[in-house]
Amino acid sequence: MHFIVGGAFQGKRKWARAYYRVEERKDVVWCNGYEREYGEPDVNMRERIVVFEGxxxxxxxxxxxxxxxxxxxxxxxxxxQGASRTVVWIGSDITQGIVPVEKEERLWRDVTGWCYQQLAQLCDRVDRVWCGLAERMK
Incomplete structure (x- = not known):
């Protein structure tokens, strides 16, 4: 798995689309977490690359x-389970800066940080994208 993390509007999506040549491929499914929940894999999936943005x-x-x-x-x-399958996770880093006053906002920030730690451990590759440039962390 591949985790791409960075600040908001720093070019994560653009970098991932270029890195995986999304425009040239037909075997990529792009899931947008800003619009709906993520699902689990479907046994009939033909895609080789699954990208979870947001x-x-x-x-x-x-x-x-x-x-x-x-x-x-x-x-x-x-x-x-598949020789050439790749799962890509894209997340904005919300864990830095001022700690929110509202309890729900703090919980979201904390849980996001904990989840990112779990994900980074599982991933074979982790990149941080800042100003459109990727820095490989793992």
């Missing part, structure tokens, strides 16, 4: 670390 927004809807550990594990297992 991870922080998806975590906001379900702020439960156990749920996300399970989702990360399920998708990791799906990836391992």
């Amino acid at each position: 991870l922080e927004a998806a975590i906001r809807r379900i702020p439960d670390v156990a749920h996300w550990k399970r989702m990360f594990r399920i998708w990791h297992e799906w990836e391992q």
Whole structure:
């Protein structure tokens, strides 16, 4: 699995689309966590690359670390079952800066940080994108 993280509007989506040559391929499915919840793998999936964008927004809807550990594990297992499968997670880093006053906002920030730690451990590759440039962290 591949985790791409960085600040808001720093070019994560653009970088991922270029890195995986999304415009040239027909075997990529792009899931937008800003608009709807992520699902589990379908046994009939033909795509080889699955991209989950907006991870922080998806975590906001379900702020439960156990749920996300399970989702990360399920998708990791799906990836391992196919020779050329790749799962890409894209998330904005919301864990830095001023700590929110509202309890719900602090919980979201904390859970997102904990989930990102779990995900980074599972991933083979982690990149931080800042100003459109990627820095490989793992």
